[in-house]
Amino acid sequence: MTQRKPASGTPSREADIAVVGAGPSGMTMALLLARHGFRTALVAPALPAADDRTTALLESSAEMLRSLKLWDRIAPHTAPLEHMRIIDATGRLIRAPEVVFDASELKLPAFGYNIRNAELNAELAEACKAEPLLERIDARVDGLETGESGVSLSLSDGGTLDVRLVVGADGRRSAVREAAGIEVREWRYPQCALVLNLEHDAPHHDHSSEFHTPTGPFTLVPLKGRRSSLVWVQEPGEAERLHALDDETLALEIERRASSILGRMRIVGTRQLYPLGGLSAKSVAANRCALIGEAAHVFPPIGAQGLNLGFRDVATLGEVLVAARRRGEDIGAASVLAAYERARRPDIASRTTAVDLLNRSLLSDLLPVQLLRGLGLYLAGRVPPLRRFLMREGIAPAMARPRLMRGLTLG
Numbered sequence: 001m002t003q004r005k006p007a008s009g010t011p012s013r014e015a016d017i018a019v020v021g022a023g024p025s026g027m028t029m030a031l032l033l034a035r036h037g038f039r040t041a042l043v044a045p046a047l048p049a050a051d052d053r054t055t056a057l058l059e060s061s062a063e064m065l066r067s068l069k070l071w072d073r074i075a076p077h078t079a080p081l082e083h084m085r086i087i088d089a090t091g092r093l094i095r096a097p098e099v100v101f102d103a104s105e106l107k108l109p110a111f112g113y114n115i116r117n118a119e120l121n122a123e124l125a126e127a128c129k130a131e132p133l134l135e136r137i138d139a140r141v142d143g144l145e146t147g148e149s150g151v152s153l154s155l156s157d158g159g160t161l162d163v164r165l166v167v168g169a170d171g172r173r174s175a176v177r178e179a180a181g182i183e184v185r186e187w188r189y190p191q192c193a194l195v196l197n198l199e200h201d202a203p204h205h206d207h208s209s210e211f212h213t214p215t216g217p218f219t220l221v222p223l224k225g226r227r228s229s230l231v232w233v234q235e236p237g238e239a240e241r242l243h244a245l246d247d248e249t250l251a252l253e254i255e256r257r258a259s260s261i262l263g264r265m266r267i268v269g270t271r272q273l274y275p276l277g278g279l280s281a282k283s284v285a286a287n288r289c290a291l292i293g294e295a296a297h298v299f300p301p302i303g304a305q306g307l308n309l310g311f312r313d314v315a316t317l318g319e320v321l322v323a324a325r326r327r328g329e330d331i332g333a334a335s336v337l338a339a340y341e342r343a344r345r346p347d348i349a350s351r352t353t354a355v356d357l358l359n360r361s362l363l364s365d366l367l368p369v370q371l372l373r374g375l376g377l378y379l380a381g382r383v384p385p386l387r388r389f390l391m392r393e394g395i396a397p398a399m400a401r402p403r404l405m406r407g408l409t410l411g
């Protein structure tokens with residue numbers, strides 16, 4: 001990156017690409033770009049206090065992090081998810097049998113790996129510091145102006161940054177998305193998630209357990225040692241009641257809901273409430289701006305989809321940009337952004353629909369809906385080719401497996 005000092009004293013910088021937002025999507029994108037020879041500016045204010053949430057990184061995301069030589073620093077903080085158990089706890093007339101998926105059926109050591117966001121973000125931030133073509137600018141983007149051949153960003157430190165392409169990784173309230181004129185569709189569910197981490201007496205044996213209840217999923221995902229993370233989706237009033245309980249009473253309620261499969265429990269760290277909703281940008285690229293992660297799509301915390309989808313944005317955009325540079329094209333050209341849009345649209349649309357249907361099928365009292373859900377789970381449990389198809393598609397859809405998620409380089 002080039003830095004000039006204009007007379008006013010505020011810095012005027014230049015780079016090939018600005019990545020706006022230093023969450024996990026933005027940091028991984030910036031690392032990928034810098035490691036592939038793009039002069040990259042990562043622009044975001046310093047991260048707020050530690051994030052106690054956890055993320056289940058599916059095998060395809062782990063594969064991308066291996067390709068980027070980031071996995072060795074991240075893996076020690078993760079717990080593998082070798083088995084996934086789905087338990088119908090709806091108590092309804094039609095109930096599905098319990099289904100257990102096993103990663104060994106796909107000849108994989110694990111479906112994915114669960115990690116605390118604080119640890120994932122800290123490792124990515126350390127990796128960013130060591131990257132010669134990556135400059136971290138500790139500022140907010142306050143505005144951007146798109147011209148014929150580039151974009152000029154106004155930063156909260158009073159400086160400017162001129163680039164050929166802006167990657168909006170600035171989360172659900174994305175300023176980049178708004179400046180690029182991209183509209184969104186946004187919706188709410190009548191649910192709220194209580195999110196916290198637990199210690200427990202019994203080992204989890206690398207099992208994640210998802211109880212399907214009439215108010216939404218209650219999901220325990222293994223962390224390292226005898227610890228697990230919990231996402232408990234509830235009707236909002238009940239979620240607030242649970243959130244207000246003292247640690248001991250809440251731990252007892254959780255143990256009861258989990259049928260004591262992990263023995264006695266203790267709450268560790270903070271607890272958070274997330275009202276459930278979704279957001280989908282009507283386009284993922286326009287006006288020399290490309291969106292990734294929650295700037296492009298927000299999911300309810302069901303089925304470990306959000307960041308895994310974000311990492312597929314990262315790997316795909318990287319692939320499109322490296323190919324465009326090889327052909328000698330302008331990396332911010334409309335044709336290049338259109339290729340990114342074509343590659344991502346079907347994956348984002350189908351995942352959004354699948355998570356929405358799964359969630360609504362739990363909430364529905366309609367008998368035909370319960371019948372279909374029960375039949376689907378029954379068949380998933382009994383028909384091996386269908387099981388394997390569902391497991392593979394759950395990790396990453398066949399239609400959206402970018403090169404870095406198939407162990408290939410970008411050339």
Ligand SMILES: Cc1cc2nc3c(=O)[nH]c(=O)nc-3n(C[C@H](O)[C@H](O)[C@H](O)COP(=O)(O)OP(=O)(O)OC[C@H]3O[C@@H](n4cnc5c(N)ncnc54)[C@H](O)[C@@H]3O)c2cc1C
Nearest residue numbers: 021022023024025056140141170171293294301306307308
């Ligand atoms: C309870 C819960 C559990 C979840 N579990 C999973 C899971 O198991 N698996 C999974 O794949 N996903 C999961 N998700 C989703 C996952 O957490 C998100 O997809 C992910 O954190 C989004 O990362 P991001 O980098 O896109 O955005 P963010 O982490 O929101 O980062 C946005 C960044 O942009 C910066 N920013 C904002 N505005 C500006 C500006 N104007 N200028 C500069 N910077 C700006 C912010 O400071 C921040 O650094 C879960 C979500 C929740 C709520």
